[in-house]
Amino acid sequence: MLKIASRDRTILMRVVWGALLAMLCAGPAAAQVSEGPSASGVIGQVFETIRPVTEAGLHGFFQLLDNQPIAFVLLALAIGTLIGKFSFKTISLGSTAGTLLVGVVLSMIAQAAYGITYAIPGILSSFMLLLFMYALGLKVGPQFFSGLRKGGLAFVGIGVIVWSLNWVICYFGAKLVGLAPGYATGLISGSYTITAILGVGQSALASGAYVPPAGTSVEQVGANMAAAYAISYVLSTVFTILLIRYLPRIFGYDAKAEAKLAEAQFSGGATDPVPGAPGALVMGFSPYDLRAFAVTHKDFVGQKLSQLAIDFPQVPIIQVVRDGEVLDLSGDLMLTKDDIITVRGDVHDLIHTDGGLIGPESDVSLARRIPLVVADIHVGKHKHAGKSLAELGQVMPGGVTVQALFRAGNELPLGPKIEVQFSDVLRLTGPDAAIKVMAKQLGGQAILATMKSEVLYLALAMLAGYLVGIVTVTISGIPFSLGTSAGVIMAGVGVSYFRSRNPNFGGPVNEGARSFLQDFGLNAFVAVLSANVGPKVISALSGDTLLWLALIGVAGALIPPLVAFYVGIKVFGLNAIISDGASTGARNSTPSLNAIMEESQSSVAAIPYPVSYALTTVLALIGGYFSMILT
Template sequence: MIAFIFHYIANNPFVFLFLAISLGYPLGKISIKGINLGATAGTLLVSVLIALSAFSFYGLTIDAPGLVSDIFLMMFMYAIGMKVGPQFFSGLARGGMDFVVIGLIVVFSNFIIVFWGAKLFNLAPGYAAGIISGSYTVTAVMGVAQSAITSGAFKAPNGITLDQVSANIAAGYAISYILSSIFIILLIKYLPTLFGKDPIQAGAQAEKDFGSGQDNEALPSTAGFSNLGVLPLDVRAYRVEHEELVNQTPESLYQLYPQATVLRVVRQNKVLKAVDNPKLQLGDIIGVRGQYHQLIAESESHIGTEVDEPRARNIDIEVADLHLGHSPYIGRPIAQLSQDIGFGLYLKALFRQGHQLPILPQTQIEMGDVIRVAGSDWCVQQAASKLNCTPIVESTLTETFYLALSLLIGYICGHLSVNISGIPFALGTSAGCMLTGIIFSFLRTRNPAFGGPMSEGARSFLQDIGLSLFVAVLATSVGPKILDSFQGIVVIKIAILGLIGALIPPLLAWLYGFYIRKMNPAILAGACAGARNSTPAMKGAQEICQSDIPAIGYPVPYALTSMLVLILGYLSMVMY
């Protein structure tokens, strides 16, 4: 039966691909003390084990179509470009320069350590790129390294085949990925303590300086994002009994009392909506929306007697995501945003690059951010108009058009090659698609008429399925040969180099931020995690600080290094 299963898989490569993903995803989610492989590494491990077992026990090779690998890798790179595009440019252009420097320190020191360390250890071609990919926990580096092989930019020396080079990439990645995934979490998590700082106190101080965080919310355009949930708000009805309210409008009252918003006015038998901004009169009954304790404690003394008037209280509330493009509010703090456009709205969450940020009054909003609000439809539309955006509802046609156009342009640009000192350099089709994704994302967020920011649900799907199918196809060629990459003490060399490349760069960045820039340790820990592209490390920092504040430092270095590490991974192949 086992022999039949392996023969069937070998004769039907698509069964192999779907089997690898269906087993790899749950394997990658298994967590031991908060540490897991992740879906992509789990898929790679399962794929290698199946391919290696088929070859070792039955002499079978699985011939998965290379076209599948190429297409899905390009789709993955496009999705990465769409994710980091807006924050990549805005992070370079304004503010966060310390975050930019931290990212540069980490990505270039990692390249120097791994590339020259591989030379020093006399490792065969392919190992350096694999160790960069694993030590940085960025599987996509394997993709650009593989594209250097397929494009001809990398020439294998005598005595080694291209398949063996690919196996070396996978071997270097597998060992260094596992080790760095574990130890980077521990390093980032305990850096404040190692340098004599109380992480809880650092998180509390940062929250005091900036504000407070929010509960976790579903990512934009994913299941449950529009759930209203439980809000700390209520709508209560009061009769206007104080002369100082006469001739005031809902808008003018909002400027005076932003914590309590007048959403409806009942005058005799007429119901007046606040959108018309009517002037109040004595005897009007108004529906006021605000925090429970403020309405209970203060409203009767400021407005009048509370009454039971359903027409003033029964106001429909909806949840909407506002995808920010080009807007005059870009670069301004949340506090100003709330004051200017927050009429009748409750700010539920703020997202950047698919990560939820704590809502802090001093946090600057950036192009590509997603703001989740709860309020009446007309309040949402009014805020969207002021922000020069609309609650985006993506269409399949729009996403398919941009995806196809980006892949077309990226493939053509990446396929072009130039010779420098006799060495052919090509951007690579996968890197070309990532760059077009960055450009398209930047243009779309600046001009919502182009479709607006990409749906996070669609983008996440392209990213996950694209990379998983790429590594599954890669495993069919490297699986039978990966054991040859573990001869002698090469495993020890990979482990040492991978750990040094994973841990020393963020430590150098920490020293810069801690001693030179005097940054808050909680925010600095998040920045070091972002520069290392490690979301689990950032979550570890949040856990030890007992605060969401480390997320503030994460996005800018993450966006910067996400692109640079791919370029350096490619160079590690053509320069080796």
């Protein structure tokens, strides 16, 4: 190998740097020497891109964000998430509210200081929101229908309370202080964060259902709606996130403790997640363990594995190592002296299966290097119907144990006399090869934990939910629809519901991927939303009505869920987190749902959310229409 002295190495580095500087200083002429782009040409192009920004200072920076909207979204996400982590006396904004604030401030500065109006295509924010809703539906689906059975009427009552109070506060508040036509409808739309209410208000104007008074044009009424919407939307979004996040604490409840109680309540006493749910295929605590022994006892030497399986059914042999090699167990192998056997069984039984029975315990890594997996298997053969777990255990390959049994999405208690039925789902643990053999015998497929996500089912389910959501029925001039958000979350609920009954449906979804879709989808949606709302806030920051718009909008956003939460826990007897989730859905505040899930460290608040959300979406559209024609 060629060695270079320190002094020579220094001289060589100087020569190399000198050559590079010469290339940079040579200009375009030097670039003609080679056919491809030179280093100076590439570096020059980079500086040509950056120079307008550096020369224009902050103006160039905000112009860059306008030209590159993706950069705006990522910057708002980064800074907003960082701000959301800071807390003051255990109170923090959270990533969603932080992202919204950063995005609004950036867009307002760009508009006020440099006349730059950000307008990011709405399709980006809509798609991000749909990803969030679908991912959320996947997580809460199995509990959703249980929630309907246990608290459906209460969820409907909470929805009606929030909607009616919001309408009364915004409509009569605007009327009381003498706001011009259009402001009441805009306040309802903004404080409820339902943009479609502006659409039904415009529909009332266009159809002639509402005729503006003399001296007021249709355009002016529309501008009033937009101004009230912009002011109340931003303020109500931020303050509602904070209110919903800390509602349990305001009334003296511990959010985490209440969430655990709610999870136990809606799980029906189950201890294992249903098939397809997060954590379903995680190897948790197990009374079963692997141990290896060297065969020295005379009762084992010369014995065949089939006979030992009969003599010691509680401690099956799953691997044999002889002379440093793992033997094939497909035949009826006979043990010899000094073989190392690996067994898997209940720790209690293994403790008593010591060297006195088999031989000394071995620490040979080859004997203990057996990967164990968890798999959900759908029982697809009728011949196993009616067999007890004790009977079924006799045909299981060595080392496979039953961790849980599910029927119609419900966990059943384990016991030797519990009978397995066709279409049940068995959660088995054991060596990978043995699990696959057992799956074949049961007539199903071993669904194992995976790092992949099922894109096909995601796309088809989201498409179906989206198409259902856009179906619109017009009654008396008022357009009604489920809405794409509600349609997609119900698609996620449906997929997870059917998967809990048959894990073959859609295959497993990696929890990390699902969680990423949920968190990134919502915050990216908020970042885009903030860019487009900020300029509207600037245009509304004038006139004597600004203070009234802020006060009425915030009151219409906060008082209804506050009252509904109290009614939920005191009148309907709901768990605090469930009441909070129902109030959040009734307020149509998806970012707030994320906030209470962060605070409680649980997704259980999302169980009542779709019920009250769908109901109040319809009621809010009706109320928005009448707020316009009654002005």
